[in-house]
Amino acid sequence: MNDLRRLPVTAIPSLALEGVGFAHRGQTLLQPLDLRLTGCQRTLVMGPNGAGKSLLMRLAHGLLVPSRGRVSWEGRPPRQAMVFQRPVLLKRSALANLTYALAINGTPRRRRKLLAREALERFGLAALEKRPARVLSGGEQQRLALARAWLAEPEVLFLDEPTSALDPAAIQAVEDAVLDFHRRGTRILMTTHDLQQARRLADDIVLLYGGRLVEHSPASDFFTTPASAEARAFIRGELVW
Numbered sequence: 001m002n003d004l005r006r007l008p009v010t011a012i013p014s015l016a017l018e019g020v021g022f023a024h025r026g027q028t029l030l031q032p033l034d035l036r037l038t039g040c041q042r043t044l045v046m047g048p049n050g051a052g053k054s055l056l057m058r059l060a061h062g063l064l065v066p067s068r069g070r071v072s073w074e075g076r077p078p079r080q081a082m083v084f085q086r087p088v089l090l091k092r093s094a095l096a097n098l099t100y101a102l103a104i105n106g107t108p109r110r111r112r113k114l115l116a117r118e119a120l121e122r123f124g125l126a127a128l129e130k131r132p133a134r135v136l137s138g139g140e141q142q143r144l145a146l147a148r149a150w151l152a153e154p155e156v157l158f159l160d161e162p163t164s165a166l167d168p169a170a171i172q173a174v175e176d177a178v179l180d181f182h183r184r185g186t187r188i189l190m191t192t193h194d195l196q197q198a199r200r201l202a203d204d205i206v207l208l209y210g211g212r213l214v215e216h217s218p219a220s221d222f223f224t225t226p227a228s229a230e231a232r233a234f235i236r237g238e239l240v241w
Ligand SMILES: Nc1ncnc2c1ncn2[C@@H]1O[C@H](COP(=O)(O)OP(=O)(O)OP(=O)(O)O)[C@@H](O)[C@H]1O
Pocket: 024, 029, 047, 048, 049, 050, 051, 052, 053, 054, 055, 056
């Protein structure tokens, strides 16, 4: 299913993180950072284990309150969705997970099954609509989470290591979905450890190391002329926590 009806063309609000930091029990986990995301970019957040990537995503999406600084959307908050490494699914069928999400967002009952089935079809899950979501394979669960996000028509989609537990075919399916979201008009903010994946998907790269933002550059610059020693080491596979 390749019909990509674009989302209504309204400017996606810019996201500004100003002096945003996060501490827990007196320990600084994310040092104050500034980051501004505009337009319909695909931003890939990279860094070794424990660098603070998930923290940054949760702060940006509003799941965590910063200990200092401010997260703000210019004008209005956009429609947002988040996809996690391990999908959070209800103990119901694949179809019911989607119809439930549609009910929550106010879709009239008579349209829910039709829309949910279209989304299952798009993500290659039509044959599994009756199967309990929690017995689906990891790759299938991730596609179901993406289908649910698709139905939310997000202007901004956060994905936190959505492919780290998946095999190559499932990774490809997630990457194709990310590109479809983007072509439909969604801004992407995604974390990954995978340099090749970042090369395939990114317009710009944010590199975190040890709870610090060390670089935010266009992907072409990051991979060819990285500005920081950390980025050079990361690209060589030498940056570890
Ligand atoms: N809610 C929290 N309370 C306390 N510590 C936390 C919390 N969330 C994250 N941390 C700690 O903050 C640091 C950064 O965690 P984060 O999950 O952001 O790293 P990451 O870059 O996503 O790593 P990985 O690639 O391993 O997933 C880690 O040391 C983690 O243990």
